[in-house]
Amino acid sequence: MSNDHLGLNEYQSLASRSDRTKGKGNGFDLPVLGLVGEVGSLLSEVKKRQRDKAAIIGYEQTVLEELGDSLWYLAIIADHADIRLATLDDAGVETDLPFAVLQPQHALPLNTPSAQFEKTLLRLAAATGELAAAVDGSHGDKPLLQARLATVLRHLVQAANESEVLLEAAARANLKKAEDRWPRERTYPPLFDAEFPADEQLPRALEIDIYERDASNDKRYVLQSCRGLFIGDRLTDNIMQPDDYRFHDVFHYAYAAVLGWSPVTRALLKRKRKSKSRVDEGEDGARATLIEEGVATYVFGIAKDFDFFADQNPGDLSLSLLKNVRQFARGYEVHSSPLWLWEDAILQGNHAFRFLRENRRGRVKLDIEKRSLSIGELPR
Structure with missing residues (x-):
């Protein structure tokens, strides 16, 4: 993974290495269910934050992680349909597109979720439902599927903007978590007592x-x-x-x-x-x-x-x-x-x-x- 700006297609390729849903069901059921679940988790976290305020520990980190997981499932659904993630942007570019282009602004710490953020998440949930309907027995309609995926990505970017989280940061954290859990190469860390008598x-x-x-x-x-x-x-x-x-x-x-x-x-x-x-x-x-x-x-x-x-x-x-x-x-x-x-x-x-x-x-x-x-x- 590059130390420079991460590209959407680059992220999709890296994310696919930890894909354990291929060959199960029709190829779309599990990642679609996963995406629905992650969006639901985001809504639940916002609800708890609004209800309990300071009692919620790690809210900002949870939003970052849930956005990253949602992005992972979106990338995997697109990968199963042989659709490159960068083509889902409005520009529809065939080459890779840096995440930074989607969010040119800088992120600031989030203290309280805004009402607009909640509305955007509800729209994201609705778009996810439409995506699920598009792959329910009709995933052969690639243009329709691509349009539904593009809508989900657009709402994800909007949700990241309103939660003041950089989607690239969420993507990098997601890749790091996947490597922590399902590494390409298992390298044992040094023993804790190696330097002791x-x-x-x-x-x-x-x-x-x-x-x-x-x-x-x-x-x-x-x-x-x-x-x-x-x-x-x-x-x-x-x-x-x-x-x-x-x-x-x-x-x-x-x-x-x-x-x-x-x-x-x-x-x-x-x-x-x-x-x-x-x-x-x-x-x-x-x-x-x-x-x-x-x-x-x-x-x-x-x-x-x-x-x-x-x-x-x-x-x-x-x-x-x-x-x-x-x-x-x-x-x-x-x-x-x-x-x-x-x-x-x-x-x-x-x-x-x-x-x-x-x-x-x-x-x-x-x-x-x-x-x-x-x-x-x-x-x-």
Whole structure:
């Protein structure tokens, strides 16, 4: 992507790299539904801002993101119809057209949505409805589809003007988000403890045995051992209806193996980074441990409803889920980790958890250099 002004066709080509709707339905259903949803989200955000005023956090960022997402769906619909985005402008140019031409003015911070902005969004919603009707069984009418797409783009530009957001900024933020979630090339970031002494690093290769035992009071608990030594406490589910949460430490090991981050695992293995007191307290301390436990509990609660992601592959997990998980860790080093890496950690951890649920015991292997966690049978 150029550091100069971004072009509409350039954006469309870059956006299409993260298109996961091709080959599904008639090629238009999903992106059209997506566009309708994003416009609806914009209207909802304006309504909440007008109702709650200062109680709405991150309003400006949300408008920027929703405009970018709306633009993405518009670009994808056009791409499916083999229509170049730049041809939707009134000038109808065949060559590329910079976003800056659409909005020559500069954007200023937005404090309160104007009444005109709301009206423009309603017109945008109506235009989106007309676009949906145009592709409903009649998308062979390319001139009609192009006219409907052009109307949506015109209202998007108007909405960006009235919200004082540069559409180019929204487009660039959208591309950055797509790369964060569905990158063309997966490049692992450096490990957080790479520059620390070896005895303060998470072990680059490690095996941990996890197994269930019966207690005298008819309860069941989980024990863990590493290199012949017991680690951690006896774990139970700590809930009225048992759900096998007692095996949940495997999620922490997945965070350690894949993200290179786990204050819980550091505490268990006595690998806190004490050579730097600020890191020891701020990144490896009690609050960071609580944050990680919160992440594990939050993901577990959602995973329970989806068979612990048994049918999910890389790229399938909800974007909202991943963003919420990363938001938990805001202010900590792991917040810089890309969303796709968070997904890898969650999927690998849940794979191991499903194995433990089925077998009630297993040997977990961490390979931090390869960013992987695997599990197999534990010899009896």
